[in-house]
Amino acid sequence: MLKAEQIAKAFGAKQVLRDVSLEIPDGAVFGLVGVNGAGKSTLLRIISGVMRSDQGTVMLDEQDTYRNASVRKTLAFVPDESYFPSGSSIASVRDLYESLYAFDRPMFDQYCRQFELDQNQTFAGFSKGMKRRAAILLAVCIHPRLLLLDEAYDGLEPLARLQIRKIIADMAGDGMTAVISSHSLLELEEFCDSFGILESGRILSSGDLLEKKEEVNKYQAAFETVPSPEMFQDLDIMRYKSEGRVVQMVIRGEREKVRASLEKKHPILLDVLPVTFEELFIYEMESRGTSL
Amino acid sequence: MIRSYFRYLLRSRRTLILFFLAVYLILSLTWMTYDGVSVPGYGFYTSAKMAAALSMGLTFVLPVLVFSPFQKRSGCDQYFSLPISRKEIRIASLLAVFSVIFGYFLITVTAAWLLFGIGYVPLTLLLGIHAFMAFSVLSMCAINSYLFLLGNSWIDGIVILAAYTLLPFAASIGEGLLISNLMAGKHALALETHAQILSPVYTLMANYAALISRNGWLYMKFSLPLFLLSILYTVIGWFGLIHEFDERRSERAEMISDHPLAYPLIIHLYSLLCLLVICSSCISSHDPSFLILLVLLLVCFVLGQFLYRRRLEISWKQAGIFLAETILCLGFCQIMWSSRCFGMADRVRLDEGDTLVYEYSRLADEKDLGRGIIGQETDHGAYVSFQLEIPTDRLNEYQEVLQILEACRKTAVDQWYERRTHELSGYFQISSKTGDRTFNQYHFNPDLSLSEEELKRISGYCDVVVDDFNHDLEPSEMPLAEFLKLRSTW
Incomplete structure (x- = not known):
C-alpha cells in the first residue's frame, strides 16, 4: 500500500504542495489530475524518492521511499x-536495470519486438515517442509493485497508448499499483479505478472514480414557468445554466434523492445523465472557483 | 549496487572513453618521441610531464560529464529514483572517473618507462610517481566535482569550476599589482606572489614536478607544506562533495545558481580583487583613468549579475554593495599607502639568502659623477654603474658601503612615497640570491645620485665602471679611478 501523509513542499517562497495525504491500495490504478502547475509532477517525484518533502512522509509497504x-x-x-545520456542505447540502460532490479529480460525482448525498438540503437536516433516507449517498457519489465507515470501518454501515438494501457491494466490485475498523471482524462477514465484532483498543491477531491461519478450527475429539466435558481437552493449545485424554461444543472448528491427532490418541483420533463471523468474534473474545479 | 552503476557509467560512455584514450596516447607519444630517443631518460620525463598535464585536464572534464545529469531535472528523475543511494552513486561516479584517468596515466607512463626509462629511472621512482598521481587524480576529481556541483545547471557548474580554478592565479596577479602599486621598490613582474598556493592544481603539480626532478632533469624539492595543503584541499573537496551530492535538493536542477559559494561569492571575490587593483593604482598615481576603470568594472559586475540571475538589471542593493566595496577598497589602499605597506617598505632583511646584491646605474654629468642628469643632456654625460655582491655571512665587513647604500635606499623609498618624479636615467636595484634563485627584489628609479666620494668608497669593494660615450675613448668603459685620473687631464 502506498501511503502519503501530510506532504508539503515549497520551492523558495512558492508553496507547491500543502498537506497532501493519499492512501492507494495495492492493485489500484490511480489517476492524478490537475491543471498545469498544480503540483502533480512534484508529488510523483516525492513519491518516487527523487525529491525530499519539506514535511510528511511517503511510505511504500511501510518503508520511506526517499530514505530507503x-x-x-x-x-x-x-x-x-x-x-538518457548521449551515446547510450537501450541495451546499456537495460544492463543497468538488469543489475539493479529483478528485470524480466524475455518480457523486455518481446515488448521491444512488439514496439519495434532496436535495443542496440543509441537514443540519439530515437524520436520522443520512441524514447517514451522505451522508458515505459524498461519500467514495467522490473515488475514494480508501484508504477509512477508522469504525463503518461505524452508523445505516444494512439496504438502505442492502447498497448501500454493494456500492459498496465494487466499488471494492475496482478497486484501492481499505478499512479498515473495525464491531461488525457478520457483515457485515464478507461482504466483508472481511483483518482485525485490536485489544485494549488492541495487534494481537491479524491476517491473511487465510479462512486464519485455516481455522486455527480447532470440533470436537464423543463418547467411550465421560467424557474429561478432560488428554487434549487436545497441542492448542492455545481453548475447551473438556464435557457427560458429549460434548466441544465450539475448536482452533487445521491442520484435518486436528487431526482426525488427535483420531481417535487413538478418539471414537465426531467432527464438524468452521467458525467465523464473530464466533466467531473471541470465541474469540481469550477465549483471551487478555479478558472480553467 | 556501486559495481552496477560503475559498470553502467563506463559502458554507456564507452565511445567517449576510447576517444579520450586515443587523444591521450597520441599527445603523450608525440611528446615522448621528442628528443626521447637521443637523450637517455628524457623521453620518460617529457611523457610523464605531458601525461600529468593531460590527467589534470581530464580531472576537470570527466567529473563534469558524470555529474552533469544531476543538474538536469530529467537526469535527477532518472537516477535518483533508482534503487541506489546517492552515496553509492557518488562513490561509483568518482571511481569511474578515477579509473579512466589513472588508467590512462598508468598505461602511458609505464609504456614510456619501458621504452625510454629502464636503466635511467628507478622502479621505485616510477611507483612513487604512480602513487602520487593516483592521489592527485582522486584529489582533483573530488574537488572539481564539488565545485561543479555548486552550480544548478551544467553551464553554471562549468563557469563556477573555471572561476574557482582561475581565482588563485587571478589573486596572484592581483597581489602582485597591489603590492607593486603600494610598496616602494616592488615591481609586479619581479614579485614572488603567494596566492597560487590556494590552487589545488598548483600544490599538487609543484610536488609532482619535484618528484620527477629526482631523475635529474629538474631541480626542485618536494614541499611538505604544499603536500599538507593538498591533503587539506582534498578533505575539503571530499566533504564538500558529500554534502553537495548526498544532501542535494533535486529541485535545484536548472534553477539559478544561488548557493552561497556559487555566483554570490564568486562575483564579489572577483569584484574585490579588481577593485583592490584599481584603487591601489588610483591611490598610488592619482590617475584620473581610475573612474573609467571603475565604470568598466561596474559593467563587469552587472554582467556577472546577469550570468547569475539571467536578468540584465542591477538593484539598488547591488549598487550599494558595489559602492561599499569600492569605498572599503579605497580605504584599505589608502591605509596601506599611508603606513608604507604596514611598514614593510622600510623593513628589509639584508641577511636573507647567500648573497646580497646592489646594482646601480646612473647617467651622470661627466664633470661631476655625483650629479645625475636627464636623458636629453647626454652630450656631456657618462654612465656610472656597479654591481656589488655581498656574502650575507660577511655583512660586517661591508658596513661602510652598506651605510651608504641603505641610506640611498631610504631616500629612494621616501621619494617614492612623496610621488617625486623620476626623470633621471638609470636605476638602483637590490636583491638577495641563493644559487640561481633571485628574490627580495627592490627596484628604484630615485631622483638622486651617489656622490663621487661615495662612489670612490664603493669602488673599494667592487668595480665601479664609467662609460664616457661622448669622447672617442677606446675603450669607452673604464674603472672609476682610471676615469677620474683621465678627467683630471682635461
Missing part, C-alpha cells in the same frame, strides 16, 4: 521527460 533506496527496487518512475 532498497524499497525503490519495487518502484518504477517514468518522468515526463526521460533522460
Whole structure:
C-alpha cells in the first residue's frame, strides 16, 4: 500500500504542495489530475524518492521511499521527460536495470519486438515517442509493485497508448499499483479505478472514480414557468445554466434523492445523465472557483 | 549496487572513453618521441610531464560529464529514483572517473618507462610517481566535482569550476599589482606572489614536478607544506562533495545558481580583487583613468549579475554593495599607502639568502659623477654603474658601503612615497640570491645620485665602471679611478 501523509513542499517562497495525504491500495490504478502547475509532477517525484518533502512522509509497504533506496527496487518512475545520456542505447540502460532490479529480460525482448525498438540503437536516433516507449517498457519489465507515470501518454501515438494501457491494466490485475498523471482524462477514465484532483498543491477531491461519478450527475429539466435558481437552493449545485424554461444543472448528491427532490418541483420533463471523468474534473474545479 | 552503476557509467560512455584514450596516447607519444630517443631518460620525463598535464585536464572534464545529469531535472528523475543511494552513486561516479584517468596515466607512463626509462629511472621512482598521481587524480576529481556541483545547471557548474580554478592565479596577479602599486621598490613582474598556493592544481603539480626532478632533469624539492595543503584541499573537496551530492535538493536542477559559494561569492571575490587593483593604482598615481576603470568594472559586475540571475538589471542593493566595496577598497589602499605597506617598505632583511646584491646605474654629468642628469643632456654625460655582491655571512665587513647604500635606499623609498618624479636615467636595484634563485627584489628609479666620494668608497669593494660615450675613448668603459685620473687631464 502506498501511503502519503501530510506532504508539503515549497520551492523558495512558492508553496507547491500543502498537506497532501493519499492512501492507494495495492492493485489500484490511480489517476492524478490537475491543471498545469498544480503540483502533480512534484508529488510523483516525492513519491518516487527523487525529491525530499519539506514535511510528511511517503511510505511504500511501510518503508520511506526517499530514505530507503532498497524499497525503490519495487518502484518504477517514468518522468515526463526521460533522460538518457548521449551515446547510450537501450541495451546499456537495460544492463543497468538488469543489475539493479529483478528485470524480466524475455518480457523486455518481446515488448521491444512488439514496439519495434532496436535495443542496440543509441537514443540519439530515437524520436520522443520512441524514447517514451522505451522508458515505459524498461519500467514495467522490473515488475514494480508501484508504477509512477508522469504525463503518461505524452508523445505516444494512439496504438502505442492502447498497448501500454493494456500492459498496465494487466499488471494492475496482478497486484501492481499505478499512479498515473495525464491531461488525457478520457483515457485515464478507461482504466483508472481511483483518482485525485490536485489544485494549488492541495487534494481537491479524491476517491473511487465510479462512486464519485455516481455522486455527480447532470440533470436537464423543463418547467411550465421560467424557474429561478432560488428554487434549487436545497441542492448542492455545481453548475447551473438556464435557457427560458429549460434548466441544465450539475448536482452533487445521491442520484435518486436528487431526482426525488427535483420531481417535487413538478418539471414537465426531467432527464438524468452521467458525467465523464473530464466533466467531473471541470465541474469540481469550477465549483471551487478555479478558472480553467 | 556501486559495481552496477560503475559498470553502467563506463559502458554507456564507452565511445567517449576510447576517444579520450586515443587523444591521450597520441599527445603523450608525440611528446615522448621528442628528443626521447637521443637523450637517455628524457623521453620518460617529457611523457610523464605531458601525461600529468593531460590527467589534470581530464580531472576537470570527466567529473563534469558524470555529474552533469544531476543538474538536469530529467537526469535527477532518472537516477535518483533508482534503487541506489546517492552515496553509492557518488562513490561509483568518482571511481569511474578515477579509473579512466589513472588508467590512462598508468598505461602511458609505464609504456614510456619501458621504452625510454629502464636503466635511467628507478622502479621505485616510477611507483612513487604512480602513487602520487593516483592521489592527485582522486584529489582533483573530488574537488572539481564539488565545485561543479555548486552550480544548478551544467553551464553554471562549468563557469563556477573555471572561476574557482582561475581565482588563485587571478589573486596572484592581483597581489602582485597591489603590492607593486603600494610598496616602494616592488615591481609586479619581479614579485614572488603567494596566492597560487590556494590552487589545488598548483600544490599538487609543484610536488609532482619535484618528484620527477629526482631523475635529474629538474631541480626542485618536494614541499611538505604544499603536500599538507593538498591533503587539506582534498578533505575539503571530499566533504564538500558529500554534502553537495548526498544532501542535494533535486529541485535545484536548472534553477539559478544561488548557493552561497556559487555566483554570490564568486562575483564579489572577483569584484574585490579588481577593485583592490584599481584603487591601489588610483591611490598610488592619482590617475584620473581610475573612474573609467571603475565604470568598466561596474559593467563587469552587472554582467556577472546577469550570468547569475539571467536578468540584465542591477538593484539598488547591488549598487550599494558595489559602492561599499569600492569605498572599503579605497580605504584599505589608502591605509596601506599611508603606513608604507604596514611598514614593510622600510623593513628589509639584508641577511636573507647567500648573497646580497646592489646594482646601480646612473647617467651622470661627466664633470661631476655625483650629479645625475636627464636623458636629453647626454652630450656631456657618462654612465656610472656597479654591481656589488655581498656574502650575507660577511655583512660586517661591508658596513661602510652598506651605510651608504641603505641610506640611498631610504631616500629612494621616501621619494617614492612623496610621488617625486623620476626623470633621471638609470636605476638602483637590490636583491638577495641563493644559487640561481633571485628574490627580495627592490627596484628604484630615485631622483638622486651617489656622490663621487661615495662612489670612490664603493669602488673599494667592487668595480665601479664609467662609460664616457661622448669622447672617442677606446675603450669607452673604464674603472672609476682610471676615469677620474683621465678627467683630471682635461
